Amino acid sequence: MAEVSVKNVVKRYGGAEVIHGVNVDIKDGEFVVLVGPSGCGKSTLLRMIAGLEAISGGTISIGGRVVNDVPPKERDIAMVFQSYALYPHKTVRDNMGFSLKIKGRPKAEIEEKVGKAAGILDLGKLLDRFPKQLSGGQRQRVAMGRAIVRDPQVFLFDEPLSNLDAKLRVAMRVEIKELHQRLRTTIVYVTHDQIEAMTMADKIVVMKDGRVEQIGAPLDLYDNPGNTFVAGFIGSPSMNFIKGRMDAAEGRPSFVSESGARFPVGDVKAENGQPVIYGIRPEHIDIGPGGIPVRVSVLEPTGSETQVFAKIGEDTIDAVVKDRLSVRPGEEVPFRIDPRRAHIFDGKSTARL
Numbered sequence: 001m002a003e004v005s006v007k008n009v010v011k012r013y014g015g016a017e018v019i020h021g022v023n024v025d026i027k028d029g030e031f032v033v034l035v036g037p038s039g040c041g042k043s044t045l046l047r048m049i050a051g052l053e054a055i056s057g058g059t060i061s062i063g064g065r066v067v068n069d070v071p072p073k074e075r076d077i078a079m080v081f082q083s084y085a086l087y088p089h090k091t092v093r094d095n096m097g098f099s100l101k102i103k104g105r106p107k108a109e110i111e112e113k114v115g116k117a118a119g120i121l122d123l124g125k126l127l128d129r130f131p132k133q134l135s136g137g138q139r140q141r142v143a144m145g146r147a148i149v150r151d152p153q154v155f156l157f158d159e160p161l162s163n164l165d166a167k168l169r170v171a172m173r174v175e176i177k178e179l180h181q182r183l184r185t186t187i188v189y190v191t192h193d194q195i196e197a198m199t200m201a202d203k204i205v206v207m208k209d210g211r212v213e214q215i216g217a218p219l220d221l222y223d224n225p226g227n228t229f230v231a232g233f234i235g236s237p238s239m240n241f242i243k244g245r246m247d248a249a250e251g252r253p254s255f256v257s258e259s260g261a262r263f264p265v266g267d268v269k270a271e272n273g274q275p276v277i278y279g280i281r282p283e284h285i286d287i288g289p290g291g292i293p294v295r296v297s298v299l300e301p302t303g304s305e306t307q308v309f310a311k312i313g314e315d316t317i318d319a320v321v322k323d324r325l326s327v328r329p330g331e332e333v334p335f336r337i338d339p340r341r342a343h344i345f346d347g348k349s350t351a352r353l
Helices: 040-052 091-103 107-120 134-149 166-183 194-200 218-223 228-233
Strands: 004-013 016-024 031-035 059-062 077-082 154-158 186-191 204-207 210-215 240-247 254-256 263-265 276-280 284-302 307-312 315-321 332-337 343-346
Touching: 004 040, 016 040, 016 059, 016 204, 031 040, 031 194, 040 059, 040 077, 040 154, 040 186, 040 204, 077 134, 091 107, 091 134, 091 276, 134 166, 166 194, 186 194, 194 218, 194 315, 204 218, 204 228, 210 218, 210 228, 228 240, 228 276, 228 343, 240 315, 254 276, 284 315, 307 332
Parallel strands: 031 186, 031 204, 077 154, 154 186
Antiparallel strands: 004 016, 004 059, 204 210, 240 254, 240 276, 254 263, 276 343, 284 307, 284 332, 307 315
């Protein structure tokens, strides 16, 4: 196991800079997830840590050793890819032990390490099968087993669950998290799925356009997003955003939307009349007396809860409530908002106030 340090790392393709001075420190044994939309640079950053992409500036260290010019095979890392990358003509046993075989390790050592990894991943009964005889989840476990037998300092995962169906993704999330808890090794994991990030990570690195927007523990990012991008990316369903201004005309601060609707706010440092963006998560809205009247557009019942899409003036706002509602589209319901749950962002910079 080892710490990973990324300092002022830059990546250029020709004259185009795609990674802009990224800084990330990953502790020994930490599970860190790089998350962001497609094209944000997260996979490029992972490939630079692996040595599959050359860096254009800055330094990358693994276990205290600068590895900028160290080839991938000498970085003591193991990578699990989205596409499994198994040898179709080799059995599970041979796939898992292949990296040790080409290093000339003794057969007894290979058998021992493959057997141990197979036990961890429940692959013991599949060792003599070929990849075409396995399900997607089993193939991904073989790919993980191939990484485990190398006993690397750092595991790198590049969107390993993207090819799996929704139910299997949930099961594999649990398996990877349990694997980390058992091995306590350093893991750097790339995904575009914020649910994966929230449920698996010790620390999340949110990226956008080749830059780090915010780094923190999952619930810290959920409760205290630094700007509207992080607020909208972390959390599902996404946070509601409404443009407007701060108003203190009634003796206490409140938010007034561009369409004239008034929303409660908590303790916020903003000036009277300042253009701001009001943010509230759908799960922090309930329905009851004294709420803000909204006009229902669509109801989406899921059994355990109901998602309500509504209009207030020209703005769209949605809520997730535990009640089973009998209202119809076009009817009004009162949305109650706890002002302590509201987030206020600067209207120009989008930074949280």
